Every structure is written in structure tokens, then in C-alpha cells.
Amino acid sequence: MRKVALITLLILTCWFASDWARAADLKIPHNAVAGESLTLATSGSGDATLILVGPGEVVKRSIRLGEDVQIKPEELRHAGRWIAIVRGGSGPQSQAFWVSPGKPDQLSFLARPSRVPVNRPGVISGVAFVFDKNRNLVPQPTPVEFSLSVGGSGAKQSVKSSNGIAWVKSSSARKAGAAQFVASAGDASVRRVVQQVASDPCNLRMKVEQKSKDHVVLVTDPIRDCTGNPVPDGTIVTFIETDKTGKSVVDARIKKGIARAEMPASENANVTIAAGVVLGNELHIGGGE
Amino acid sequence: MKFALPVIFGLLTVALLAVGAVHPSSTAPASSPEGAVQAMLANVQGHDWKDAYSYISPSSNVDLQDFVKDLNGRDGSLRTYSSLESFTTRPLHENDNQATVRTETKYSTAVGAFYDTRDLNVVKDNGQWKIVWAGEKTPTVPPQVIPVNYLRWDVIWRGAGDDWGSQNVENPHVRILSMNPVSQASGLSIMGEVENEDTVPAFVSVAATLVGKNGQDLGTESSFDRTSHVLLPKEISPYRIDFPGIKLTEVQSARMKPDSMLVPASADPVIGVMHQRIEKDAKGRSVLQGDLLNESGQIVNIPHVLATFYDNSGKVIWVSDGYVDHALLPQTPQGFAVSLSDDLAAKVHSYRVTVNQYSRDWQD
């Protein structure tokens, strides 16, 4: 009798154990997508706690076993590996599942540089990172269109992203100005501005504007680069006068397109001009040019 | 006898106080020309201007106020940020009534030690040696209007938030034009020129790391104040980086690190460097000297001269610098001198002087 009771108890225990074990069974769909709702099916009976551990969040809620559990889109924002844990009466049961990124919705567009001299080959680069609406990187190949234009004219290029990244390289235009650099994928479009600025001064020339007993005023022609763009104001132009008393130097700034410097008057002096490493013409003061 | 010990100790204490307090009078008449100069400078050191002035000959035609300004600086110059730290004197020649005394003074200034040499004339005046003080004459600039096309760059930065991908204004492109290591007894110096090749102003600093023969870093130093930090578009500045105690033979290579930053800047002031020439100074040393001319309408408080010396192949063979202890008044030439060694002077083929400056008002 005692034995029977013992066996019965053992059977009952096993039965309960298997029932509890079944209670923790979870069915998770294979096609979970970030930012979309998800239904988890549970089996068994009684109350339990569901814990979802994701790449960027942890969700914990009470559930009733045997009923479906709805995970809201805002709870499932991050793509990657998730772990679902159910804690009921028996030990915790868990299962890992994958959430894939949603469709491309946002771009991070890195346009470099923000300022570039005109007429230089391959100096502009654009890199677009493709993300879904929840900022998950979308590794699936996605067509990304890049366009670079100054004053309405320019070029377009379509590139397929690889590992979530698409990139292009481009040359700067001959004309100075603000170039519009746009990257677009699907409905997402991002605009950047690349300032194309004048290059080094070209054909630097000066002349005597005014001469007095003490001073001579030298002035340059309008200063432009080799493609005809005016060199920006503020650029340093160095005037160097050499005579028997020594060397006099004035670092003048271009203002309104020209540079002007007041140098000591001399009976016999040579004057040279330079901007950066570019040299200009030479003048002789006292005995004519 | 009862009070013997207290009296002895009392006297001993007074004697010790007296020994500690023995000190010559700060206005005692000088017995020699050198003594007069020393007494005057000692008073200047203690900021006792009145006592210092008592050693000035009435024939100098300088009043106390101007005398103090000569020594203590004016117009926010470097001298106004200075105090006399030490001095040496040496009589150059002397007779019964007149003498010349050379003074070498060391000032502690806001930018470090500043050395000055001056020959002072000393005369006997009513039996006392007095200094003939050659007061500084401030030239009078005719009233005039200096038109300013105020040119400056302002920068609007991206916000503090981490909006990756959104564009920020890019730092200016600077380029090291040349780099030349020079070995000396005190160590190794790396010098050359750096150019802002961009179209916006750049805040530049140049640092270098020396790499030893077995690949380890020997040390990192920066050009600190031996360069101009704010470079306008296409402006070129020399730089010199000193590595004390390191020999050229220990070095395999150098890693240069030019840093540039876009900063708000002003195109003013324009400072011309006139009549530059290499000459010998009073002590017989080679110096590069000339005049600085502030072509703007505002005072430049502290000018800093940077001189680049080239050999006949155009290579930078030395970069020297010096602060000028007088402010640059508008349209008024102010002399400067930068020393260079005689053996270096022999190699110099050409040179170039640039001027860096600090102006109180413009800083704000």
C-alpha cells in the first residue's frame, strides 16, 4: 500500500512537472521585423512573466500562459538577436530569436569636404549609411542615388549599398560656388552643401598706384585663380621691397578683390609680390619698371 | 647681579635684531657712477620710484611721471606686464665728472624672462653721481582718419548634439612647407614653415614627435610661441620646435603633427616690417633689426617678431624670435632686434620677418 502511494506520488510529480514544462513553451515567428508588431504564442496555463532581452532594451510583462502575447512595434525597435524568457511556476524557459531591420527609411550622409578648391579631380566624397526608421543598419543591398550640382547643372550617380553603406567620389567643378550634394534612397533624401572655392592665385600682378616723398602705394590687379574665380577677400598677399637700407615687407590682405600696400619710398628698390607659394611680377622703383 | 642674565639675553636679542636689520639707505648718495646706477636700479626693483628718481640728474629733463612710464611701460606694452628681477652693471669708461655704465637687466614678464642692455651716462652733479636719463620720446602722429574695411570671419558651429552625418564646417587645410632638423649643443631643433592653404583663417599649432633608432618615441614637443598661431588664407608662418638634450644621431625620424582649427578671426592689424637688415649691435653680436610699422588705427600692445633665416638653397636654417617691450602705436615705427649667432649669420642668404601680436582690446 505504501509502495503504491509512493509510485502514485511519483507519477503525479512527473505529470505536474511535464505540465509546467509545457506551460513554458513559446512559439516565435521566424520573420520578426524591427518596428513591427510580433505575436508570441504560449502554451500551458496559469500566470507567468515574459522577459524580452533585446539589443537595446528589456521588456518585462505579466502574461497568461496559453494565450498569445502581442509585442507592440515600439517595443521591438532594434534589429538583432533577442532572447525571450518565460518565468512561470517551474524554472524559466527561454528561446533566442532574430529580428531583422525594417525597410530603408533614413540615411546618414557624410559629404566631405565641406570646402574644396575648384577644378580638382576626385576630391569630393559622399558616404551614405542606410538605416530603417528605427536607426537599424540595413545590410541588404539598397540603391542609393547621389547627385552633385552647382547652379542647376551637375551629375547623378546610382550606387547599390553593400553592408549598409554606399559611397561615391567626385571632382570639383571649375566654377566657384555652393554645390548641392544630395543622397537619396527610397523616400529618404539628404542634402549637403560643398563650398567650391577659388584655387591659388594665378598671374599675380601689381603696379604703383601713388608715389610721394616718403611712401609708395602699390596695388595689385584683381586677383583670380587660374580658372578665373576671384580669390576670396582676406587672403594674404606679401609685398617685399629691397633697397640699400634693407628689406621691407608688408603682408597685405585682399580687400574687394585687390591688395594694396604702402611701402617706404626709395631711390632704387626692387619690389616683389607673392601669395602663399605663388610669386607675382617684380617692379623696380626709382629707375622705372 | 640678579638681573645679569636678563640683561645679557635682552642685549643679545637686540643685537641679533640689529644684525638682521643692517641695510644701506635707499637714497644714500652714491660714491661712484656704478653705485648710482645700482642704487637707482635697486629702487626700481623695489618699486620705490621716488627713491630711484632721486638718482636722476636734473639735466635729464624728465619728470617723475615720464621716468616711471619709461621703466614701468605704457600703452599696455609688454613692459607694463614686467618687473625688474635682476641686473648687472659694468662701467665702460669713467673720468672725474662723467662716466658711462652698461646695465644688463633681466625682467620677469608675462611671456617669460626679458633681457635688456642699456648704456647709461652718469655725471657728477653737486658732488654726487647722477644718471642722465634719456627719456623716451613719443612721436606725435598728425590727426588723421584711417579708413578700415573691417574684414573678419565668424563661424557658426554645429550644435552640441551628436547628429552624425550632418555637416560641420571643416577645419582649414594647412601644409608644412618645409622641415629641417638642426643639431646644436643644447639639443635638436626642428624648424620650417607652415602655410594655411585654405580660404578661411586657421588656428595652427605644430608639434613633433621624435622617433629613436629602435622605433621608440624620444619625446614630443610643440612650437609653442615660436610660430604664429592665427594664419589668414595663404599666410605662411615659420615654426621652431626645440628638443633639449637630444642629439641628431639618436633620431631615426620625426612625426610632424600640424593641427588646424577654424576660428573667428580679424584681418587687422596690418604690421609692416621695414628696413630689415643684419648688423652688429653695441656688444658686437649679429642681429637682425628693423622697424615695425603698425598700419592700423589701434594700438598693438605686445608685438612678437619671428625671423626665418634661409641659406642660399632656400632652406630654412634657423628660426629666431623676440618680443618687443614697447607697444606699436598707429603709424609709428618701433625698432626691433633679433639676435643670431655669428656662424649662423655667415650662412644666411636671405631672411623673412613676420609679426605676431597680442592686443588687449582685440582679444576681447
Next chain:
Amino acid sequence: MKLRRVLVLTAGIALALSGAIPLVNHILADSNPPLQIKFDSAQPREVEDSTQQAIARDYSAAWKALKTSLANNATAPLTENFTGFALDRLSQRVKDQQQNGITTRIIDHGHKVEAVFYSPDGSSLELKDTASIETQVLDGSTVLHSDKTQMHYYAVLTGAEDRWKVRVLESAE
């Protein structure tokens, strides 16, 4: 007499504790997991030697920080090595873990990493990482979940002041 004994005992315990704690910390300190990185297939720009070394160092440090952070529910280690989306995401995870009373222990068995992209301006770099990871989710000392798996990661690193920081870290099947 009794007071003296108590005092001596207390001092002894204090001494023993102060000596033992650093020792225990030392024993429990993490060692770096093996990390192999190939830079041959980085496009469109070749990765410089110094950058290769820096990436290996900083990516490894980022994983170490990640493990410390998830195990201790502390966000401080993350800020040194992560930025942008990755930092936001992981910080949120740590906060959620803290709120729900759980921790995650990651036992890292090594990474095989390949650089697949290095931007033309040298400011960003993408890695594909195949990692062998053992993950344990704990509630206090109770293990709620434990598994060991091989995972793929996409990591985008961007240059910061003195190091590369992980801006995107995303696992994929």
C-alpha cells in the same frame, strides 16, 4: 580585556578585508578575448598601419566595456568606447536591465573580424565580426537563460579625439 579582544579582532578583520578585496578583484579581472582582424578587403581606401593597430585595440576595448557594462548594469564603461546610436541603445539596455533587476553575462570566446569599408576621408570604418559568444541572462544569481552561439555583427566605428568609438553595433543572423 573583552574590549581589547574586540578591538584586536576588528582591526584584524579590517586588515584582512582591505587586503583581500584587491586580491579578489585581481582574480576576477577579465582577460581579453582573442581577436583576429583582417584589413585586406577594406574599400575604397587602404587602412594605414597605425589605424589598424588602433582599430584592433579600440574594438577589443569596446567589447570589454560592453561586457562589464551589461554584467554590472553600469553605463560608465560604455561612454569611453561607444557613441551615437550604439551608445544610446546600449545605455537604454543597461537602464532597462537595472529597472527589471536582471544582468547579462557575456563570455566571449573570440572574434574573427574583417574590415569591409574605410571611408575616403578616413573618418569611419565598418567591420564584419563573426563572434563566438556565450550569453547568460541572470536575475540576481538565478540563470534565466544561457546559450552559446556564433553571431555576426556589423560594427561602424568613427574617429573620436583619441580613439575609435563604436557608433553602430548590430547583430545579424
Next chain:
Amino acid sequence: MSSPSISMARQVPLLQRPVPLSWILLLALIVHGPLLLMQLPNGSYDANLHKFFASHYAQHWFNPWNTKQFTGFSQTTYPPMEQQWVALFSHVIGLNLAYMLVQFVAILLLPIGVYRYAKIWVNERAASYAALGSVLLGSLAFLVYNAGQLSTTWAAPLYLLALPYYYEWAREANWRSLLKGLVLLFAAASAHHVTLIFASFIFALPVLAMAIMDRHREPAHASLGGVISRSVIFAVLAIAGVFVVLMPFWMEILINPIKQMTIPHASRDNYILQPIWGMNYFIVPWGAIILSIPYIFIKGLKEARLRPLFLGFWVAMLFALGGTTPVPKWILGRAFDVLTFERFSLLAHVLALPIIGLMVCDLIDHYGRKAAFVTGALAALTFGFAVSWPVYFQNHDPDFNVSEVVSFLNRDGHDKFRYITLGFGSHKFDEVSTYTTASSVDGDYNSARLLPELTQYGSAQLTNSKYFGANGMESLRAVLRHADQYGLKWIFVHDTFYEPLLAFGGWRKTETYDRGSVTLWVKDGIPPAHPMPYQQSMKPTEIEGIMWGTLPFGSSLLALILALALPDKRRRGADTYEFPISESEPVLREAR
């Protein structure tokens, strides 16, 4: 209500009786309590340094390596005891009040120490007047409310408490006295090393002389050899014990001997030639004691018994005069330029007080209440003048607010870089250091300096560079040149004098705080700070850290326990006097 009981004994007029110690302590509470509750010492010169050290102990009791100054330095360069007490109390009442509390304990200990020390030479009554006077000392007010020398004000009374035990041990071979004397001495050493070194000569040698002179006084019947041999035993045990208790300190000194250039300090000036410093360091702290100097000379030298005490006073006085006499320079040599001399006034006064106590007795005996009133008024005036002196003589800049500086450094990862302050003064700089999480290249405590840019030049803190002339500015230049290596990105400026150097050196002014009184200068391209390579060998070991966290503090704790557990049996009756009538005649120790 019952009327007070009057015990039957011989009536002694109030002014003829010793002042009970409890009254003296009550006076200390009344006088110093409000001043400390007003937190007056907060503005004193060194208070923030002690609080800075204490704030580190509060967080890292067993790790004396502090990274907040000098890029990292060991706090084992300065005995820690009182700072550790501040650290301990700071957890309960905050740092500022904890400092006040610990300072107050030191103030309470001083009259007890003076009382016990004075009783070696003079009678109970004179000793009680000496103790009373110690509460109102100008030098104490100067050290507490102006100089902020918490350490000296702790070490001196502990030393004074220890020496009577040595006196008893030397004469009576009382083991209990030996134990208590030694433990109090260790506590004194744990409070301040410099006071210990000088007190060993100035305080202890007169006591040794007295122990020899008094060897046959009741109840002792010691031989000369016995007194000397016990003195040697005490000295050997004291040296060994101090060596063990402060072991990490000695090791630090051994590894990094102080080789720095000398740093100017006004207390080394000649006070006659520089009257303002004479006023600051002599007239103010000495006050009415100056009037008693003739009496001290006459009485101290006329009475053979008082001569050792007088000699101690005389030497201390010559030291307190700084550079006014050549004596300190002759005795100390190069060390003269390393020490500051303001603390010697307190030491001199403590030695003078027993004689002054006798003077007050004489005056009261001759002039009664008038004398009591006049001497009391003079003491009060001396104290009041010394406390208020900093208001009239401000030798540091007006106060300004550094909370924005601290806030900037502690946010947005700014503490990844190092900073320095210029023109803040060490007091304000220590305040910034205490509350910021960032590390500075600069530091306040001179002896902890290790960086070559700081030790090679004769200047102290970078924040005060300009006051050290060309050396100071060269030191600052050297540090700024190596900004990359130190991760030195932020410079906070409170004095426009420094701006030209920063501008030429590559820093840019970016922000302004406290209505323009502080500006922030930034250098771009600086890499974040990292531990300096030399520091690995300089860090105290874990064992040293544990010793530092237990032994000095433990010695003070042990002293406290011994004081409670082993009370002085013979003194129980002698120290308290019932009001209004004493039961027996006071134990008189005539100074004859």
C-alpha cells in the same frame, strides 16, 4: 529646591584659586564655537588644502594616490591624521562642517595640553591662567582663522599632552605613563611632521632638563642615570614608533627627496625692514604678549627652574621672527628657505604661557580685580584683533565663485582633459580640485611635486606663477609647452596678466564665468589625459596604502581609548575644584 551644599574647608577667594579646566573649555566653546559655526576658517590660507586631502580620504581611505593634482601625487607626503578625521565626519555633516569640528577639537586640546605642560613648571593656579590664555592667543587665532594650519594646531597640543607623561616616566618609571606618552607622541607625529621635528627640541629639551632637575622631587627618587636612561628609552621607542606609524611618509621622502628650488615666503622677510609683514607675522599674532616680554625675560632667567623653559621660548621667538634675525638661517642653513615661520609664534607662546601665568598671578595678587580685568581685556583684544586682521589686511584677492568652473569640468566628458588655473590662488584652486572630477597639472602642496617643470624652477603653484618672477613664468611656460603630453586643454584665468602668454602659446579664449572674472582658454588638438609613465614607480603600494589608512589614524584612536580606559588616577582629584570652596589646599608647585 535645595540650596547648594557647602563643604567645610578653608575659604579661598575666587581670584586666588585656579580656574577649573571645565570653565576654560567652556570659554573655548563660547569664543571659538560661534566663529567656527560661521565657518570663518573657510577663507583661511590652507583650509582648502586640508579639505582637498580630506575629500580624497573620504573616497579612497586606503589609496593615498590622488590624481586630482600634479597629474597624480601621493598623499603620503603629508601626515594624514586630522584630514582623515575630517574625511570621516564629512560623511555625516559635510566637508566644511567636518573641518570646523576637527579644528574645534584641536582648539579644545590646546588649553588641556598647555595646562598639563605648564604644571611641570608652575603651580596649578598659574597653569590654569596659562591654559586660559591659550584660548585667546593671537597666534592661535592667526593659525586657525588666517593661515588655516589645522595640522600645527593639532600636533602642538598632542605633543604638549605627551610630554608630561614622558616627565613622569623619566622620574618615576611609570609604565603607564610611558605607554600614554608614546601613543600621544605618535598621534602628534601623525598630525604634523614639521611640528614634531621642532617641538622635539623646543618643547622636549626643557622637559628633559626639568626631569633631571626634579629627579628627587616627591614622589620620585630617581638617579641622574635613571632619568637619562629612561629618556633614551623613550626617545628610541618614540623614534622607532614614529618611523613605523609614518612608514609610507619616510619611504616617500627616501624615494623622492625634496630637491626643489626654494620658494619665496613673506614669513622669511625681515619684519623690521618690511613692517607690513612684521605686523602680519609678529604684532598681530603676539598682541599683548609683547608687553609681557620684559617680564618673561626677567622671571624666566632669574628663576633657575624656569630657565630651560625660557631658553625654549627664546629660541622659538627668534624663529617666529623669521628673517628678522640671522639665527634661523644660521641654524637651519638651506632648510631656512623651505620652511615658513608663522607657526613658531604659537610654539613660543605655549612656552611663554606658564611664565605669563605666574605674571598674572602676581598682578592679581597685587591689584586684585583690576589686574584680572586688564589682563583679560588685553587677551580678548589680542584675540579679537588677530581674528579681524584679515579683514583689514587682505593678502589674497577678493573671493570669487568657482562653481561654474567646477560645473564645466564635471560635465560632457571635459574631465578627460587636464586643466590648470591661473591667478586663482592656491586657496581657490584647492576648492576647484576638491569638487571637480578632473585632474590638474598644477598642485598646491609643494613637497608633493614631482613633475620636472615644477621642481626645476623656484616657484610653487602655477596658479601663482607671476609672484615667483621669471622662475614662475618659466615654469608655467615649460608646462604649457608640454600641454600635449599632459592632456592640458583647459586653462581658467582670473588674472589678465597671463593672457598674452596663453595667446602666444596657442590657447584661445572661449568662455567667461562669474560675470567676467574668470575666462576659459582652450587649446585644440590636445589628446585626452592619460596617467604619466613616471607615476607607476611613484604610487604607494597597496600595503603602504593600508598602513597609511590604519596606523596614523589608529594612533589617534588609541590615544583616545587610552585616555578613556586608563585615566590619570593621581589627577582625578587635582584637576577639579568644587565651587565655591575647595576641599583642600591646591597642590602648589612653587617655581623656586
